[in-house]
Amino acid sequence: MNQVIKLTPKDFETDQEVRWCPGCGDYAILKSMRKTLSEVGRNPDDVVVVSGIGCAARLPYYLETYGFHSIHGRAPSLATGIKLANPELDVWVVGGDGDFLAIGGNHLTHILRRNVDVNLILFNNAVYGLTKGQFSPTSIPGTRSPSTPDGSVDPPVNPATLALGGNGSFVARTADTLQDHLPEVLLRAHAFVGAAFVEVLQNCIVYNDNAFGDLTSKRHRAENTVIVRHGEPMLFGADNDRGLIYEPVRGEFRVTGNASEASLHDETNWALAAALARVNDPDLPTPLGVFYCAPREDFVSAREDLIPYTPLSPGDLKDLLYTDSWRA
Amino acid sequence: MIGNEGPGPRTVVRFAGDSGDGIQVLGGEFAKAVAMEHHDLLTLPDFPAEIRAPAGSTFGVSAFQIQFGGDGVLTPGDEADVLFAFNPAALKTNLDTLKRGGVIVVDTDAFSPRNLKRAGYAVNPLEDGSLSEYRLMSMAITHLTAEAVAPTGVGRKQAGRAKNFWSLGLSLWLFGGDRAPTIQWIESKFSSMPDVVASNVAALNAGHAYGETMELDAGDAALGVNAELHHGVFRTITGTDAMGLGLAAVAALSGLKLTYSSYPITPASALLHFLASLKGRGIVTFQAEDEVAAITAAIGTSYAGGLGVTASAGPGLSLKTEALGLAVAVELPLLVIDVQRAGPSTGMPTKPEQADLNLALYGRHGEAPLPVLAPATPSECFRIMIEAARIATTYMTPVIVLSDAYIANAAEPWELPDTDALPPIAPAFRSDPAGFEPFTRDPETLARPWAKPGTPALAHRIGGLERADGSGNISYDPENHQRMTDLRAEKIARVAEQGLEHEIDSGATSGDLLVIGWGSTYGAIEDAVSGLTRAGFSVGHLHLRQIWPLPANLGAILARFGNVAVAEMNRGQLARLIRSEFLVDARSITQTSGQPFKVGTIEAALRDLLDGLPRPRSQIG
Incomplete structure (x- = not known):
């Protein structure tokens, strides 16, 4: 099942017309997923993409693999059942911020703590698209939407922070248009054995255009984001001439103009990862990359180690039935 | 007399x-x-x-x-x-x-x-x-x-x-x-x-x-009277354990890896405990984070080529209904057990009732028919689970099995079946890519092919959006939706053609009054009908094990009796079904006290009915 085969992104195109709005960030994520799947070397027949409901959840129809477009919020539990039945399958779970963080928030935290071996790709556009523009769990306060004409009040959830708090063992963040960085993170997620959580900042051109423009546009990207990689200094700026210094006592960062002073990223350091995930400061660049990666045994393997599944033979059945029996 | x-x-x-x-x-x-x-x-x-x-x-x-x-x-x-x-x-x-x-x-x-x-x-x-x-x-x-x-x-x-x-x-x-x-x-x-x-x-x-x-x-x-139990091997069994052994039998007979996925709830949890005690033999148990996760994980299991099983009581079944609709739509096998307890809401968690029948029959949005079975006695749970799995895998459909707190906890001697004589369950996984489409149908059963992920050259997409007949592609075509709705209904109707055989359980096979029951009321109705039969009344007892689709010969049985009564622990849910399906004036005998019917209660109610008849009709044939 693990033979390496030569594939191209085109091999993952289906005959279905892609029905996202022109200019939607989902196209970029789809492109990256096709690229990633063509590179990981898994047979497409062993790949399953599971989704819930929402714009993002249409993605399985556009990938030439096995796909299951299920019900709102429940894709993580469906994926858990798939892995329990057949741990060999390469399972991807895709969904939006409403799907993963509102109606399905419970299942997301449980698949993370169990560490089921799947890749969870969150398309975070901070708005409900398919239902026409209501504010979402990741919308910033004050978001004016059809359901909040005077602006929303709810403080948002930070997906990466939630995943870390939920005992996720792999937590990363990237963005739709970063076509160099997104596939890199997806490849890392795929290689990780366990629940790999990737937040993808994604543009909704119709209902929340440019929500992450300051981070993803070519003009601002270098100034406003810092891409962290394990063992490397946390540098940013057009010439990578500035860096972040980690202040571990308070779990905060300050900017240094001396790149050689920058702290090194350590993706096994949970406190550092949590500090990176929750950066929300106009004076600091927004961190992207694999914040945390701490392998531990995945759910299905741990279960198998403890209680191995064995098929029940007719003889076993007879023994089971005839326990505590007597002859009349 | x-x-x-x-x-x-x-x-x-x-x-x-x-x-x-x-x-x-x-x-x-x-x-x-x-x-x-x-x-x-x-x-x-x-x-x-x-x-x-x-x-x-x-x-x-x-x-x-x-x-x-x-x-x-x-x-x-x-x-x-x-x-x-x-x-x-x-x-x-x-x-x-x-x-x-x-x-x-x-x-x-x-x-x-x-x-x-x-x-x-x-x-x-x-x-x-x-x-x-x-x-x-x-x-x-x-x-x-x-x-x-x-x-x-x-x-x-x-x-x-x-x-x-x-x-x-x-x-x-x-x-x-x-x-x-x-x-x-x-x-x-x-x-x-x-x-x-x-x-x-x-x-x-x-x-x-x-x-x-x-x-x-x-x-x-202190009678010390022995039963004339015929020779055989027996054990004392509760409904819960018989159900668990039935699922073990499904695993052995089908070779499928069963995943029993559930959330703790009285009185269904005992089944999770029983299956967990099998320690991975034939069945994987999974305690999910909630009722919805339990059923969706079970659906995921069936999608991936195992057999998903979930169980709950009424509050949990209420939560599972959206996912049940998904299983109907994507046409995957699934077993859902409801160990009914007195409701509504939390109600009386340890007390039996049969008031979830309407939920089982109708509790889904859209037209979403599925088979509903109900064991009559604790030991019968064994064969009903095998039948439920046979239907689910033959017709590619979720099946609901209605038990209750009485059947689950009651115990009786059970003459153990010959395991070699149990009916095989032969799931037909699709492997041939030639002409494969996920929503083509078996001409006899109307079942779609079961093509599990990992099968070469059968990669396909399924989902809750309406699927085009054949290809399974998303379809908003009006004619297609009409056709798919009709096909889903017709498929379930066909379950009756090969379904459980039903005949009069006891008493008159035709005559004045037919008493219909389902589920745990079996013993009380049997004894009441037996008492009335001894007293010279023309009364027959029919107990439904397959409530949807109704048995193919039910109309013929009803026609043999002048009057029909339905005894059930709710406010007449089966009675209304019988009335609406057959236009017969089925009388309702009901009780919702959280206690099983007493024989005397049913017997008295039936006597009242019989006394109110114009005059006993003469027996036919």
Whole structure:
């Protein structure tokens, strides 16, 4: 099942017309997923993409693999059942911020703590698209939407922070248009054995255009984001001439103009990862990359180690039935 | 009077005490000993939802009732012949279950002023003559147990805990039963605690010796009549365990990896515990984070080529309904068990009711038909699970099995089936890529192919959006939706063609009155119909095991009777179905008390119906 085969992104195109709005960030994520799947070397027949409901959840129809477009919020539990039945399958779970963080928030935290071996790709556009523009769990306060004409009040959830708090063992963040960085993170997620959580900042051109423009546009990207990689200094700026210094006592960062002073990223350091995930400061660049990666045994393997599944033979059945029996 | 013989002599014993008194262990071990003496029997535990209610309180009383005797014991009995009341609260709450002139065994040590007050007695009922209608057997069980276990050196706490074994010993003396199996059970259960084994066995023997020395007898209740159980291998089984063994049989017969995925809920959790005790043999158990995760994980399992099973009670089934609609839409096999309890909302979690039938039949948005089965007795749960799995995999559909708190907890002797003769379940996984489309159909069953991920060249997408007939691609085409809706309905209708065979269970095969039941009311209706038949009435009993689709020959059976009644523990849900499907004036006999029907209740209701008939029609053929 693990033979390496030569594939191209085109091999993952289906005959279905892609029905996202022109200019939607989902196209970029789809492109990256096709690229990633063509590179990981898994047979497409062993790949399953599971989704819930929402714009993002249409993605399985556009990938030439096995796909299951299920019900709102429940894709993580469906994926858990798939892995329990057949741990060999390469399972991807895709969904939006409403799907993963509102109606399905419970299942997301449980698949993370169990560490089921799947890749969870969150398309975070901070708005409900398919239902026409209501504010979402990741919308910033004050978001004016059809359901909040005077602006929303709810403080948002930070997906990466939630995943870390939920005992996720792999937590990363990237963005739709970063076509160099997104596939890199997806490849890392795929290689990780366990629940790999990737937040993808994604543009909704119709209902929340440019929500992450300051981070993803070519003009601002270098100034406003810092891409962290394990063992490397946390540098940013057009010439990578500035860096972040980690202040571990308070779990905060300050900017240094001396790149050689920058702290090194350590993706096994949970406190550092949590500090990176929750950066929300106009004076600091927004961190992207694999914040945390701490392998531990995945759910299905741990279960198998403890209680191995064995098929029940007719003889076993007879023994089971005839326990505590007597002859009349 | 037609000279049919009535049922043989039977005895009903009820044990009642604090929920911490070990009443269920006492009842269960007593049932086992009685079964070993070749009695037919049926038991009913009746316990509160509270785990350890305050000692001596009326709401903390736990009870266990058993009827045993000759063949054909089908209910736990309407009235007890003998009541064991281990404290005043137990006496207070259970006295109305005892027949007039019945025997009351009490532990006088528990009738302290404090306990009497807790139970709401101003005066000690053992002393004020209020029990004069009964035969009172008073004994200081707590003291006698303490004396019996003193030589084993255990402390007061363990001595107190051994009271139920002392009482079991006394019961085995009164009703005749071997202590050896119980001693074996004690030895294995407490194998790591030799002092507990010693004290429990000492108490058991002392209780037995007390009865012998005092020459106690239970009068007419101590019948010692053996059932004419024919030769075979038997075991005592609860509905829960029979259901678990049925699922194990499904695993063995189909070769499918079963995933039992559920969320803890009374009274369904016991099934999770039973399956977990199989330790991965045939069935993987998964305790999900909620009811929705439980069913969606089960759907994921079936999608990936295993067989997903989930169970709950009414509140959980309510939560699962959206996912059930998904399973109907994507046409995957799935088993969903509802161990019904009294509702609505939390209701009475440990008490039986049959009021989830409408939820099972109709509780989904859109047109989403699925088969609904219901076992009639505890042991029948075994074959119903096999049938449910056969239907689910043959027709690619979710199947709901309706049990209830009574069937799940009641126990009866079960003649074990020949495992070699069980029907095979042969899931047909699609592997041929030639002409494959995920929503083409078998011309006979209308089932779509089961193409599991990992199968070469069959990669495809399914989902809850309406699927084009054949290709399964998303389709908003009006004609396609009409066709798919019709196909889904027709597929389920076809289940009846190869479904469970139904014929009259007992009584007249045609005539004045047909009584229809389903689920756990089986025994009470059987006994009521048998009584009326002996009294010369023309009454037949039909018990539905397949409620949807209704049995193919149901219309023909209905046509053989002048009148139809439906007895069920709800407000007439099956009656309305029968009325709407057959336009017959089905009368409803209902009860929603959280207790099983008494035979007498059904018999009286049927007599009223029969008395109201213009005049008995002559029997046809």
